[in-house]
Amino acid sequence: MEKVRVELGERSYDIAIGFHILDSIGETIKSFGLSPRIAIVSNPTVFSLYGERVLDSVRKAGFNAITITIPDGEGYKDIQWLQHIYDELLKHKLDRSSALIALGGGVIGDITGFAASTYMRGISYIQVPTTLLAQVDSSVGGKTGVNHKLGKNMIGTFWQPRLVWVDTETLKTLPQRELLAGLAEVIKYGVIWDNELFDFLENNRNKILNLDRDAITYIIKRSCEIKAEVVSKDERESGIRSILNYGHTIGHAIETVTEYKRYLHGEAVAIGICLEARLSNMLNFIDMNQVLRIKTLIESYGMPSEIPADIDINNILTPMQLDKKAVAGELKFILPERIGAVRIHKGIKMEFIRNLLGE
Numbered sequence: 001m002e003k004v005r006v007e008l009g010e011r012s013y014d015i016a017i018g019f020h021i022l023d024s025i026g027e028t029i030k031s032f033g034l035s036p037r038i039a040i041v042s043n044p045t046v047f048s049l050y051g052e053r054v055l056d057s058v059r060k061a062g063f064n065a066i067t068i069t070i071p072d073g074e075g076y077k078d079i080q081w082l083q084h085i086y087d088e089l090l091k092h093k094l095d096r097s098s099a100l101i102a103l104g105g106g107v108i109g110d111i112t113g114f115a116a117s118t119y120m121r122g123i124s125y126i127q128v129p130t131t132l133l134a135q136v137d138s139s140v141g142g143k144t145g146v147n148h149k150l151g152k153n154m155i156g157t158f159w160q161p162r163l164v165w166v167d168t169e170t171l172k173t174l175p176q177r178e179l180l181a182g183l184a185e186v187i188k189y190g191v192i193w194d195n196e197l198f199d200f201l202e203n204n205r206n207k208i209l210n211l212d213r214d215a216i217t218y219i220i221k222r223s224c225e226i227k228a229e230v231v232s233k234d235e236r237e238s239g240i241r242s243i244l245n246y247g248h249t250i251g252h253a254i255e256t257v258t259e260y261k262r263y264l265h266g267e268a269v270a271i272g273i274c275l276e277a278r279l280s281n282m283l284n285f286i287d288m289n290q291v292l293r294i295k296t297l298i299e300s301y302g303m304p305s306e307i308p309a310d311i312d313i314n315n316i317l318t319p320m321q322l323d324k325k326a327v328a329g330e331l332k333f334i335l336p337e338r339i340g341a342v343r344i345h346k347g348i349k350m351e352f353i354r355n356l357l358g359e
């Protein structure tokens with residue numbers, strides 16, 4: 001088993017990465033000083049695949065676990081289903097030393113983390129991420145939240161988990177499209193931080209797509225190390241943490257315009273990664289050959305790299321102007337200078353983006 005430490009003073013925690021490790025989670029959290037009453041939060045899809053194993057494991061370790069499921073889908077990451085979690089926790093008398101175990105993808109991780117951060121002014125939670133996106137991104141770093149009908153992730157907290165438990169075997173049942181969407185975030189880490197990771201993604205495509213154990217462990221571990229390092233430096237995103245948003249300014253705008261229906265998050269980010277690299281080239285920050293390498297890698301994993309012709313460019317610009325990071329019509333972008341290094345660039349004029357998209 002591999003371990004990555006997220007250093008945050010008294011809120012530090014481990015990310016454990018291994019194959020077929022679900023059954024030992026109970027033993028691992030035994031020493032956490034928790035009350036015996038805990039809850040596993042999941043959705044029916046993931047719970048039917050892995051729920052019993054996690055339940056067995058915590059029961060064997062002496063916990064009395066209840067199960068809370070919420071329906072499968074981004075649409076259920078909302079206040080109503082959060083309320084449902086609180087109802088169950090209160091009904092079953094979970095206390096201030098109880099813990100929640102989030103078993104699922106980013107949706108389950110985010111809503112469970114939010115519930116944990118607010119229930120009785122904050123209790124422990126453990127992330128057991130089962131999508132690649134959650135394993136390399138959403139389970140690490142302590143951003144929690146639910147959606148509001150007027151905006152995604154608009155209600156949330158920073159609340160770090162006590163442990164992230166990544167069983168890479170769970171990826172075997174993950175639909176291929178979801179796997180690829182998670183890979184977009186891995187490619188992002190390569191571009192912003194680590195050219196060796198980028199090279200590895202270029203040279204080991206088949207191994208990765210076939211879930212070769214060593215290759216998958218390497219890319220997850222490296223991604224978690226990078227996220228852990230960035231988050232340790234800037235937990236609340238007042239500075240460097242924003243580099244993790246590379247590809248996301250344009251990616252989010254695409255998701256908004258297509259009403260979150262046409263693309264998975266990672267697919268929209270894949271387009272954003274390519275276009276924001278091209279923007280960087282227009283500003284003379286990066287060579288064209290590097291931009292083409294990024295685009296080629298995205299395409300080699302079967303992900304989209306361009307905004308499709310039927311989407312009106314003006315519709316993409318509007319959500320970007322409304323973006324909470326936009327100030328007075330000028331946008332902040334994370335722009336690569338070469339593969340493995342980025343800079344935060346403020347004050348990019350809308351006209352410039354119009355040119356980029358209109359090319």
Ligand SMILES: NC(=O)c1ccc[n+]([C@@H]2O[C@H](COP(=O)([O-])OP(=O)(O)OC[C@H]3O[C@@H](n4cnc5c(N)ncnc54)[C@H](O)[C@@H]3O)[C@@H](O)[C@H]2O)c1
Pocket residue numbers: 043045046049072073074077104105106107108110130131132133134137138139140141142143144153170171172173174175178265
């Ligand atoms: N907190 C953060 O820092 C952060 C970062 C990025 C994304 N997010 C959030 O994460 C969410 C997206 O997460 P996601 O991409 O994991 O989506 P998801 O949680 O909706 O999971 C995708 C689908 O895969 C299914 N699934 C999960 N694990 C499976 C498995 N092992 N086998 C078979 N099916 C499985 C799920 O039931 C679901 O249908 C969004 O809500 C986004 O806002 C949060």
Ligand SMILES: [Zn+2]
Pocket residue numbers: 137185248265269
């Ligand atoms: Zn993302």
